[in-house]
Amino acid sequence: MPADLLADPTIRAWARLLKAQKLLLEGVQAALSEAGLPPLEWYDVLIELKTAPDQRLRLFDLGERIVLSRSNLTRLLDRLEKEGLVTRDNCSEDRRGLYAVLTPAGLAMQKRMWPVYQTAIQNLFGRHYDARDAAQLADLLERPISAPA
Template sequence: MAEPAVTRRLTGSEMDAWRSFLRAHARLSRVLESELVAKHPLSLGGYDVLVQLAEAPDRRLRMAELADAVLLSRSGVTRLVDRLEMAGMVTRERFESDGRGVVAVLTTKGVDTLREAARTHLAGVMRHFVEHFEPDELTEFGALCSRLTD
Protein backbone atom coordinates (compact mmCIF):
# COMPACT_ATOMS: atom_id res chain seq x y z
CA MET A 1 0.00 0.00 0.00
CA ALA A 2 1.41 3.39 -1.02
CA GLU A 3 2.19 5.99 1.64
CA PRO A 4 0.07 9.16 1.42
CA ALA A 5 1.87 12.13 -0.07
CA VAL A 6 3.02 14.82 2.34
CA THR A 7 0.69 17.76 1.84
CA ARG A 8 2.50 20.32 4.03
CA ARG A 9 5.60 20.85 6.07
CA LEU A 10 5.61 20.52 9.82
CA THR A 11 5.26 23.79 11.68
CA GLY A 12 8.04 24.86 14.02
CA SER A 13 6.02 23.89 17.08
CA GLU A 14 5.14 20.50 15.54
CA MET A 15 8.81 19.79 14.82
CA ASP A 16 9.79 20.99 18.30
CA ALA A 17 7.24 18.66 19.90
CA TRP A 18 8.41 15.71 17.79
CA ARG A 19 12.08 16.30 18.57
CA SER A 20 11.35 16.82 22.25
CA PHE A 21 9.49 13.51 22.35
CA LEU A 22 12.40 11.71 20.63
CA ARG A 23 15.00 13.27 22.94
CA ALA A 24 12.98 12.46 26.06
CA HIS A 25 12.46 8.85 24.98
CA ALA A 26 16.14 8.38 24.11
CA ARG A 27 17.34 9.96 27.35
CA LEU A 28 14.96 7.99 29.56
CA SER A 29 15.84 4.74 27.77
CA ARG A 30 19.59 5.38 28.19
CA VAL A 31 19.28 6.29 31.87
CA LEU A 32 17.02 3.37 32.77
CA GLU A 33 19.23 0.97 30.80
CA SER A 34 22.41 2.17 32.51
CA GLU A 35 20.82 1.79 35.96
CA LEU A 36 19.72 -1.79 35.20
CA VAL A 37 23.06 -2.81 33.73
CA ALA A 38 24.98 -1.27 36.64
CA LYS A 39 23.05 -3.23 39.29
CA HIS A 40 21.85 -6.37 37.48
CA PRO A 41 23.05 -8.56 34.63
CA LEU A 42 20.20 -7.23 32.52
CA SER A 43 19.57 -4.77 29.69
CA LEU A 44 16.35 -2.83 29.32
CA GLY A 45 15.39 -5.16 26.46
CA GLY A 46 16.12 -8.20 28.63
CA TYR A 47 14.03 -6.71 31.42
CA ASP A 48 11.16 -6.21 28.98
CA VAL A 49 11.39 -9.85 27.82
CA LEU A 50 11.28 -11.07 31.43
CA VAL A 51 8.27 -8.85 32.18
CA GLN A 52 6.38 -10.10 29.12
CA LEU A 53 7.08 -13.72 30.05
CA ALA A 54 6.15 -13.13 33.71
CA GLU A 55 2.79 -11.70 32.64
CA ALA A 56 2.06 -14.46 30.09
CA PRO A 57 -0.02 -17.54 30.88
CA ASP A 58 2.26 -20.23 32.38
CA ARG A 59 5.14 -17.74 31.99
CA ARG A 60 5.65 -18.77 28.36
CA LEU A 61 5.21 -17.19 24.94
CA ARG A 62 5.86 -18.28 21.38
CA MET A 63 8.88 -16.46 20.01
CA ALA A 64 6.74 -14.59 17.44
CA GLU A 65 4.36 -13.42 20.19
CA LEU A 66 7.31 -12.33 22.30
CA ALA A 67 8.77 -10.36 19.38
CA ASP A 68 5.43 -8.57 18.94
CA ALA A 69 5.12 -7.87 22.67
CA VAL A 70 8.58 -6.33 23.02
CA LEU A 71 8.56 -4.62 19.61
CA LEU A 72 11.76 -6.26 18.43
CA SER A 73 12.39 -8.14 15.23
CA ARG A 74 12.26 -11.91 15.46
CA SER A 75 16.01 -12.09 14.98
CA GLY A 76 16.50 -9.45 17.70
CA VAL A 77 14.36 -11.43 20.12
CA THR A 78 16.20 -14.62 19.21
CA ARG A 79 19.56 -13.05 20.07
CA LEU A 80 18.21 -11.55 23.30
CA VAL A 81 16.62 -14.85 24.35
CA ASP A 82 19.94 -16.57 23.53
CA ARG A 83 21.69 -14.33 26.08
CA LEU A 84 18.93 -14.77 28.68
CA GLU A 85 19.04 -18.53 28.15
CA MET A 86 22.84 -18.61 28.64
CA ALA A 87 22.30 -16.68 31.90
CA GLY A 88 19.70 -19.26 33.02
CA MET A 89 16.77 -16.81 33.08
CA VAL A 90 14.86 -18.31 30.16
CA THR A 91 14.61 -21.72 28.51
CA ARG A 92 13.22 -22.71 25.11
CA GLU A 93 10.80 -25.53 24.55
CA ARG A 94 9.06 -26.97 21.53
CA PHE A 95 5.46 -25.82 21.25
CA GLU A 96 3.32 -28.77 22.38
CA SER A 97 0.71 -28.70 19.61
CA ASP A 98 3.15 -27.77 16.85
CA GLY A 99 6.60 -29.39 16.80
CA ARG A 100 7.88 -26.58 14.59
CA GLY A 101 7.16 -23.77 17.02
CA VAL A 102 9.35 -22.71 19.93
CA VAL A 103 8.28 -21.03 23.14
CA ALA A 104 10.38 -19.02 25.56
CA VAL A 105 9.77 -19.97 29.19
CA LEU A 106 10.70 -17.92 32.24
CA THR A 107 12.81 -19.86 34.75
CA THR A 108 12.93 -19.51 38.52
CA LYS A 109 16.21 -17.63 38.14
CA GLY A 110 14.47 -15.32 35.63
CA VAL A 111 11.67 -14.64 38.12
CA ASP A 112 14.19 -13.89 40.87
CA THR A 113 16.25 -11.63 38.60
CA LEU A 114 13.12 -9.80 37.47
CA ARG A 115 11.98 -9.30 41.06
CA GLU A 116 15.33 -7.72 42.00
CA ALA A 117 15.65 -5.69 38.78
CA ALA A 118 12.08 -4.39 39.09
CA ARG A 119 13.03 -2.51 42.24
CA THR A 120 15.81 -0.70 40.39
CA HIS A 121 13.78 -0.11 37.24
CA LEU A 122 10.61 1.11 38.91
CA ALA A 123 12.59 3.41 41.23
CA GLY A 124 14.20 4.84 38.08
CA VAL A 125 10.83 5.27 36.38
CA MET A 126 9.59 7.11 39.44
CA ARG A 127 12.68 9.32 39.71
CA HIS A 128 13.25 10.09 36.02
CA PHE A 129 9.64 10.20 34.81
CA VAL A 130 6.78 10.20 37.32
CA GLU A 131 8.26 12.81 39.68
CA HIS A 132 8.45 15.34 36.82
CA PHE A 133 4.66 15.52 36.47
CA GLU A 134 1.60 16.27 38.53
CA PRO A 135 -0.92 13.39 38.74
CA ASP A 136 -3.35 15.06 36.32
CA GLU A 137 -0.51 15.70 33.87
CA LEU A 138 0.43 12.00 33.96
CA THR A 139 -3.16 11.04 33.26
CA GLU A 140 -3.28 13.41 30.30
CA PHE A 141 0.14 12.30 29.06
CA GLY A 142 -0.95 8.66 29.19
CA ALA A 143 -4.10 9.46 27.25
CA LEU A 144 -2.16 11.40 24.63
CA CYS A 145 0.37 8.59 24.17
CA SER A 146 -2.46 6.05 23.91
CA ARG A 147 -3.62 7.86 20.78
CA LEU A 148 -0.29 6.95 19.18
CA THR A 149 -0.68 3.27 19.93
CA ASP A 150 -4.32 2.87 18.91
Protein backbone atom coordinates in the same frame (compact mmCIF):
# COMPACT_ATOMS: atom_id res chain seq x y z
CA MET B 1 16.39 19.69 13.22
CA PRO B 2 15.82 22.98 11.37
CA ALA B 3 13.93 25.60 13.37
CA ASP B 4 11.24 25.98 10.70
CA LEU B 5 10.30 22.30 11.12
CA LEU B 6 10.06 22.72 14.89
CA ALA B 7 7.53 25.50 14.34
CA ASP B 8 5.06 22.77 13.40
CA PRO B 9 3.62 21.55 16.75
CA THR B 10 3.28 17.97 15.51
CA ILE B 11 6.90 17.79 14.32
CA ARG B 12 8.10 19.44 17.54
CA ALA B 13 6.12 16.98 19.69
CA TRP B 14 7.48 14.05 17.67
CA ALA B 15 11.05 15.30 18.01
CA ARG B 16 10.64 15.83 21.77
CA LEU B 17 9.10 12.37 22.18
CA LEU B 18 12.04 10.72 20.43
CA LYS B 19 14.61 12.75 22.36
CA ALA B 20 12.88 12.07 25.69
CA GLN B 21 12.70 8.35 24.93
CA LYS B 22 16.41 8.22 24.13
CA LEU B 23 17.44 10.09 27.28
CA LEU B 24 15.08 8.14 29.54
CA LEU B 25 16.15 4.74 28.22
CA GLU B 26 19.82 5.68 28.58
CA GLY B 27 19.15 6.80 32.16
CA VAL B 28 17.32 3.60 33.08
CA GLN B 29 20.08 1.53 31.50
CA ALA B 30 22.70 3.43 33.51
CA ALA B 31 20.78 2.82 36.74
CA LEU B 32 20.54 -0.91 36.04
CA SER B 33 24.21 -1.09 35.13
CA GLU B 34 25.25 0.80 38.27
CA ALA B 35 23.25 -1.71 40.33
CA GLY B 36 25.09 -4.59 38.64
CA LEU B 37 21.95 -5.75 36.86
CA PRO B 38 21.42 -6.92 33.28
CA PRO B 39 20.30 -4.63 30.44
CA LEU B 40 16.80 -3.25 30.13
CA GLU B 41 16.18 -5.53 27.13
CA TRP B 42 16.35 -8.49 29.50
CA TYR B 43 13.69 -6.94 31.71
CA ASP B 44 11.51 -6.35 28.66
CA VAL B 45 11.48 -10.09 27.88
CA LEU B 46 11.21 -11.22 31.51
CA ILE B 47 8.20 -9.02 32.29
CA GLU B 48 6.36 -10.12 29.15
CA LEU B 49 6.90 -13.76 30.07
CA LYS B 50 5.92 -13.13 33.69
CA THR B 51 2.58 -11.66 32.66
CA ALA B 52 1.83 -14.27 29.96
CA PRO B 53 -0.42 -17.28 30.57
CA ASP B 54 1.68 -20.05 32.14
CA GLN B 55 4.64 -17.62 31.90
CA ARG B 56 5.31 -18.74 28.32
CA LEU B 57 4.90 -17.23 24.87
CA ARG B 58 5.51 -18.42 21.35
CA LEU B 59 8.58 -16.66 20.00
CA PHE B 60 6.51 -14.79 17.41
CA ASP B 61 4.13 -13.50 20.09
CA LEU B 62 7.01 -12.51 22.35
CA GLY B 63 8.55 -10.59 19.45
CA GLU B 64 5.25 -8.74 18.98
CA ARG B 65 5.03 -7.80 22.67
CA ILE B 66 8.53 -6.64 23.50
CA VAL B 67 9.44 -3.03 22.90
CA LEU B 68 13.20 -2.83 22.83
CA SER B 69 14.92 -5.64 20.95
CA ARG B 70 12.74 -7.29 18.32
CA SER B 71 15.45 -7.65 15.68
CA ASN B 72 17.86 -9.45 18.02
CA LEU B 73 15.33 -11.62 19.85
CA THR B 74 17.02 -14.93 19.03
CA ARG B 75 20.40 -13.75 20.32
CA LEU B 76 18.77 -12.18 23.36
CA LEU B 77 16.99 -15.44 24.16
CA ASP B 78 20.29 -17.29 23.71
CA ARG B 79 21.83 -15.08 26.42
CA LEU B 80 18.82 -15.39 28.73
CA GLU B 81 18.79 -19.16 28.28
CA LYS B 82 22.54 -19.38 28.95
CA GLU B 83 21.95 -17.54 32.25
CA GLY B 84 19.10 -19.92 33.14
CA LEU B 85 16.45 -17.18 33.03
CA VAL B 86 14.37 -18.71 30.23
CA THR B 87 14.07 -22.01 28.45
CA ARG B 88 12.74 -22.83 25.01
CA ASP B 89 10.16 -25.55 24.59
CA ASN B 90 8.75 -27.10 21.46
CA CYS B 91 5.24 -26.15 20.47
CA SER B 92 2.98 -29.21 20.25
CA GLU B 93 0.59 -27.44 17.83
CA ASP B 94 3.33 -26.46 15.38
CA ARG B 95 6.46 -28.60 15.30
CA ARG B 96 8.46 -25.71 13.88
CA GLY B 97 7.31 -23.32 16.62
CA LEU B 98 8.98 -22.71 19.95
CA TYR B 99 7.90 -21.24 23.26
CA ALA B 100 10.03 -19.03 25.46
CA VAL B 101 9.35 -20.04 29.06
CA LEU B 102 10.23 -18.06 32.19
CA THR B 103 12.24 -20.03 34.75
CA PRO B 104 12.19 -19.49 38.52
CA ALA B 105 15.59 -17.80 38.15
CA GLY B 106 14.12 -15.53 35.48
CA LEU B 107 11.26 -14.55 37.75
CA ALA B 108 13.74 -13.85 40.55
CA MET B 109 15.83 -11.66 38.21
CA GLN B 110 12.76 -9.69 37.11
CA LYS B 111 11.92 -9.10 40.77
CA ARG B 112 15.52 -7.94 41.47
CA MET B 113 15.47 -5.56 38.51
CA TRP B 114 12.07 -3.97 39.17
CA PRO B 115 12.92 -1.81 42.21
CA VAL B 116 15.89 -0.27 40.38
CA TYR B 117 13.83 0.24 37.24
CA GLN B 118 10.90 1.68 39.22
CA THR B 119 13.17 4.14 41.04
CA ALA B 120 14.78 5.19 37.75
CA ILE B 121 11.33 5.80 36.22
CA GLN B 122 10.44 8.05 39.13
CA ASN B 123 13.76 9.89 39.22
CA LEU B 124 14.10 10.39 35.48
CA PHE B 125 10.48 10.81 34.44
CA GLY B 126 7.90 10.82 37.22
CA ARG B 127 9.36 13.73 39.16
CA HIS B 128 8.54 16.03 36.24
CA TYR B 129 4.78 15.31 36.35
CA ASP B 130 2.05 15.27 38.93
CA ALA B 131 -0.54 12.49 38.80
CA ARG B 132 -2.91 14.50 36.60
CA ASP B 133 -0.17 15.38 34.09
CA ALA B 134 1.01 11.76 33.97
CA ALA B 135 -2.54 10.50 33.40
CA GLN B 136 -3.09 13.06 30.64
CA LEU B 137 0.20 12.15 28.96
CA ALA B 138 -0.67 8.46 29.14
CA ASP B 139 -4.07 9.18 27.57
CA LEU B 140 -2.50 11.27 24.80
CA LEU B 141 0.06 8.60 23.97
CA GLU B 142 -2.64 5.92 23.95
CA ARG B 143 -4.22 7.44 20.84
CA PRO B 144 -1.60 6.30 18.29
CA ILE B 145 -1.14 3.03 20.16
CA SER B 146 -4.83 2.13 19.94
CA ALA B 147 -5.56 3.58 16.51
CA PRO B 148 -6.18 1.11 13.69
CA ALA B 149 -3.17 0.65 11.47
